[in-house]
Amino acid sequence: MDTGLKGRVALVAASSQGIGLAAAEKLAAEGCKLALCARTRATLDAAAESIRSRYGVEVLAETFDVTDPAHVHDFVAATVARFGSVDICVTNAGGPPAKGFLACTLDDWHNAVNANFLSTVYFAREVIPHMQQKQWGRIITVTSITTKQPIPDLVLSNAVRAAVVGLVKSLANEFGKDGILVNNVGPGYTATDRLKSLAAGRAQATGKTEEELFAVWAADSAVKRVGTPEEVAAVIVWLASECASFVTGQTILADGGAYKGL
Ligand SMILES: NC(=O)c1ccc[n+]([C@@H]2O[C@H](COP(=O)([O-])OP(=O)(O)OC[C@H]3O[C@@H](n4cnc5c(N)ncnc54)[C@H](OP(=O)(O)O)[C@@H]3O)[C@@H](O)[C@H]2O)c1
Known part of the structure; x- marks a missing residue:
């Protein structure tokens, strides 16, 4: 299948891990030039160098926080x-902490809105x-499965991600x-550092082991396992490709x- 992605310029936010x-790697494998960002220099540089050497594509990598609009402006300008x-x-951005409503501070709400809505x-x-100039774009x-199905103790995600869906449709x-x-792509439980830290937090709160929590998450899906970042990335690449030219x-x-819904 020709994805039509060779030579395209792909900016992937929050992409050092x-x-x-995974999305950046798959887009590189299709021949895209890449602009990557994250807050931590060492992991971002390692990711960029690994992609350059494995896929032979050009990579621009800048460290900044996606909640800073001035940095986002400069990064897009540098990419162009x-x-x-x-x-x-x-x-993309890191996910909000897992908390019930009354445990969330106003700072938690502001941070979640900044990272998970306003950065978009x-x-x-x-x-x-x-x-618009090119009359082509993706x-x-x-976001998260929480855009369709709220998850207990992820009230920040449940509430804020819905705004992204409204923005996407608009x-x-x-x-x-x-x-x-x-x-919009909504991952379910996917084996990344984010999921490990959610497991660590829940383990403390519930007395279950992290392994037990992973088993519960796996059992909750139809395929009885958690996903890989590459499986989520494959959907992102498909949406970026010419194969999804009538999907918006x-x-x-x-x-x-x-x-669980229809
Ligand atoms: N994994 C799952 O099971 C799952 C399920 C549903 C939804 N999601 C959502 O999918 C998104 C990605 O999750 P993930 O599992 O890939 O997370 P992850 O493994 O924790 O990776 C997060 C990446 O984002 C960067 N980042 C975080 N905050 C940033 C910021 N403010 N500015 C710039 N870069 C930032 C991190 O690098 P630095 O820390 O160096 O900045 C890192 O590269 C999150 O919003 C998460 O909530 C994940």
């Missing part, structure tokens, strides 16, 4: 200066004018005429059938 890194355009933008707004504002947001409607497709405004779960 986990789902973001280096590669001439930004064709694909995958928005910042990237969309910057990349859309470039995509924006893919990484952008899809407004910019489809410009050849820009906007979709959608939330697609990569959750092994954990979502």
